[in-house]
Amino acid sequence: MEVTSTAPVTVRVPAKVNLELRIGPLEDDGYHSLSTVFHAVELHDHVTVRAADEWSVTTTGVGAGIVPDDDTNLAMRAAKLIAARIGTDERLAIDVDKKIPVAGGMAGGSADAAAALVAVDAFWDSGFSPRELQDMAAELGSDVPFALEGGTAIGSGRGEHLVPVLSRGAFEWVFALHHDGLSTPAVYAECDRLRGNRRIPEPKPNTALMAALRAGDVDALASNLQNDLQDAACSLMPKLTTTMTTGLDNGALGAIVSGSGPTVAFLCADRTSALDLMVTLSASNVCDEVVSAAGPVHGAHVVHDVRHR
Ligand SMILES: C[C@@](CO)(OP(=O)(O)O)[C@H](O)COP(=O)(O)OP(=O)(O)OC[C@H]1O[C@@H](n2ccc(N)nc2=O)[C@H](O)[C@@H]1O
Numbered sequence: 001m002e003v004t005s006t007a008p009v010t011v012r013v014p015a016k017v018n019l020e021l022r023i024g025p026l027e028d029d030g031y032h033s034l035s036t037v038f039h040a041v042e043l044h045d046h047v048t049v050r051a052a053d054e055w056s057v058t059t060t061g062v063g064a065g066i067v068p069d070d071d072t073n074l075a076m077r078a079a080k081l082i083a084a085r086i087g088t089d090e091r092l093a094i095d096v097d098k099k100i101p102v103a104g105g106m107a108g109g110s111a112d113a114a115a116a117l118v119a120v121d122a123f124w125d126s127g128f129s130p131r132e133l134q135d136m137a138a139e140l141g142s143d144v145p146f147a148l149e150g151g152t153a154i155g156s157g158r159g160e161h162l163v164p165v166l167s168r169g170a171f172e173w174v175f176a177l178h179h180d181g182l183s184t185p186a187v188y189a190e191c192d193r194l195r196g197n198r199r200i201p202e203p204k205p206n207t208a209l210m211a212a213l214r215a216g217d218v219d220a221l222a223s224n225l226q227n228d229l230q231d232a233a234c235s236l237m238p239k240l241t242t243t244m245t246t247g248l249d250n251g252a253l254g255a256i257v258s259g260s261g262p263t264v265a266f267l268c269a270d271r272t273s274a275l276d277l278m279v280t281l282s283a284s285n286v287c288d289e290v291v292s293a294a295g296p297v298h299g300a301h302v303v304h305d306v307r308h309r
């Protein structure tokens, strides 16, 4: 197919935190079924695509040094998936500007894949429907469909089957980042090890959490945050327990390890207490970096003015 090349396209895409992450038993295919509540927060990567003689992917920003620059980069995989679907041999240069911590449990790689799908679709005006983009996203990884959607959503299966959650208002978060990342497979394996022979029920969403989101009740949300991978992440990186305790002792209403970690997410009563907590955590040396971000926010979308990001 002939494609029409246009000016570069930039897409903004959010990080996620799992407000709830319930992990089922290990299955025969080596994966776990899960029930999760994804929540998109205003910590964004930007992915730009432009016409080029050769395929390339270049990453700048936080953790750029450990992001692959070959076909294993999820943004590259997404772009080449669209190229294959429309049957073009045109090539693209992909620039990824990262604010989402790499290997931080905030699905930065998946976010870049979602952003690349949206950017390449717009760049080549390929006209895929939202459903077709969602199907391609699910092919690329279980967290990729949510990065396309954003907002707050229940994820089932491995997280790729999404149902939006009714949620009122905005929530203020502080994220404590640790630069030594945790590997997702290692955390799942540690979860299995800690569970031993215990019988694990099929995971399902917690209705109290849904009610808290529907009501915009930050205290109820804080007391219903739940992550079945948290003990495993803390077992592999014991300093996460200290980070969580420090945040809870200094005004956070709730604390949770984000996904497979090692980022720790703190839920705060309002913007002022989030800023106070940021200052305290920054001075405390329990983590490498502290950022604040509200949620929920939109999923991957084209930005027309990239100067004010
Ligand atoms: C934990 C979560 C929570 O949203 O995200 P992160 O916090 O890492 O971003 C996800 O389940 C991350 O899912 P995904 O991004 O698909 O994981 P992958 O890197 O593909 O999986 C790496 C390995 O982790 C284990 N794995 C992953 C997902 C799953 N549902 N069960 C598993 O057992 C498997 O051993 C798999 O080979």
Ligand SMILES: Nc1ncnc2c1ncn2[C@@H]1O[C@H](COP(=O)(O)OP(=O)(O)O)[C@@H](O)[C@H]1O
Pocket (backbone or CB within 6 Å): 066, 067, 068, 072, 073, 074, 075, 096, 101, 102, 103, 104, 105, 106, 107, 108, 109, 110, 112, 113, 182, 184, 259, 260, 261
């Ligand atoms: N565009 C990308 N950005 C970040 N990591 C990527 C990307 N593409 C591939 N990866 C690989 O995926 C791994 C997991 O990264 P990431 O998605 O940031 O973390 P997590 O799975 O903890 O949410 C990284 O260690 C990196 O090797």
